[in-house]
Amino acid sequence: MANFPANCVKRTRHKTVCLRPLNFTIVKNYRTTDTLRASFNKLTNETFVFDFNDWYNNGYWNDNYIPYSIIIDNEIIANVSVNIMNFNDNGIIRHFIQLGTVMTKPEYRNKGLIRTLMNEIEKDYPYVGGTFLFANDEVLEFYKKFGFTEADEYQYSKNVTITNEASAVKAPMNDKSDWDKVKASIDESTPNGAFELVGNSDLNMFYLASFMKDSVYKVGDSIVVADKDGSELKIHGVFSKEPADLESVINSFGSEVKTVKLCFTPKNTAGYTKILYKEEDCTLFVKGDALMNFSSEGKMFPSLSHA
Numbered sequence: 001m002a003n004f005p006a007n008c009v010k011r012t013r014h015k016t017v018c019l020r021p022l023n024f025t026i027v028k029n030y031r032t033t034d035t036l037r038a039s040f041n042k043l044t045n046e047t048f049v050f051d052f053n054d055w056y057n058n059g060y061w062n063d064n065y066i067p068y069s070i071i072i073d074n075e076i077i078a079n080v081s082v083n084i085m086n087f088n089d090n091g092i093i094r095h096f097i098q099l100g101t102v103m104t105k106p107e108y109r110n111k112g113l114i115r116t117l118m119n120e121i122e123k124d125y126p127y128v129g130g131t132f133l134f135a136n137d138e139v140l141e142f143y144k145k146f147g148f149t150e151a152d153e154y155q156y157s158k159n160v161t162i163t164n165e166a167s168a169v170k171a172p173m174n175d176k177s178d179w180d181k182v183k184a185s186i187d188e189s190t191p192n193g194a195f196e197l198v199g200n201s202d203l204n205m206f207y208l209a210s211f212m213k214d215s216v217y218k219v220g221d222s223i224v225v226a227d228k229d230g231s232e233l234k235i236h237g238v239f240s241k242e243p244a245d246l247e248s249v250i251n252s253f254g255s256e257v258k259t260v261k262l263c264f265t266p267k268n269t270a271g272y273t274k275i276l277y278k279e280e281d282c283t284l285f286v287k288g289d290a291l292m293n294f295s296s297e298g299k300m301f302p303s304l305s306h307a
Helices: 034-048 053-057 113-124 137-144 176-187 201-208 246-251
Strands: 002-004 009-011 016-018 022-028 065-072 075-089 092-104 130-135 149-151 153-159 195-198 216-219 222-229 232-239 259-262 273-277 283-287
Touching: 022 113, 034 065, 034 075, 034 092, 065 113, 075 113, 092 113, 130 137, 137 283, 176 201, 176 222, 232 246
Parallel strands: 092 130, 232 259
Antiparallel strands: 002 022, 009 016, 022 065, 065 075, 075 092, 075 195, 130 283, 149 283, 153 259, 153 273, 216 222, 222 232
């Protein structure tokens, strides 16, 4: 149990008000504790309108995703989650953590709770190669206080002329048996991008076993995650035992496709236009030696690696 003194005294224009200190406990990596997991999911749903119930129940929430939470009266009131990640960066394995699921119950905001959790995480991961996160616009200055700097991402796109009919077929994604087959394909895949998440297919399944079920395709021996909207094709990932021919993958979506956008960094950028990528109300922040040149290297974190 800890005592949080930061808001013990608050000065207003008219008087000094003494506030009762918060008595709280920090809990970590409690996914198998039903009561804490339920409270975490409740706060997640209230904050982001989704939760991790299915991810846990389907067996995909593992030790790579670690909530750091503050509880008061057995209720989780604030959280920052650590995502342990390895990336294959053109053949070099780099070890990062991504911070996410940053949230506080409204009545406990502006009391320094997220700062407390960030400090705790820094103590636990002093030697990680790099840390990154995606921040909403209203908190950009906050993360700078912890040594994070804003970084640019770049997306690769091109216009295409495809003469053949579509041959990509939707992969069955009806139940856990189907999902586990896709997960196995990801586990066995060789890197098909220049900067690719490895050894964490469970994070991919957070997307593919839920709201991206309809985005999973079979293209020959490859699993391709893609969204097609009219003439625009967005490819989120290509997974295959042997290196996939990206041009063949693109052509497999047929003549209706006129524009291709890659949501990962391709190994071969020839023929693509490099575009500064910016999501609305979302800014990438990085920290650590291995990420200091991220912007100048013209890369992006694959969309399926966001947590």
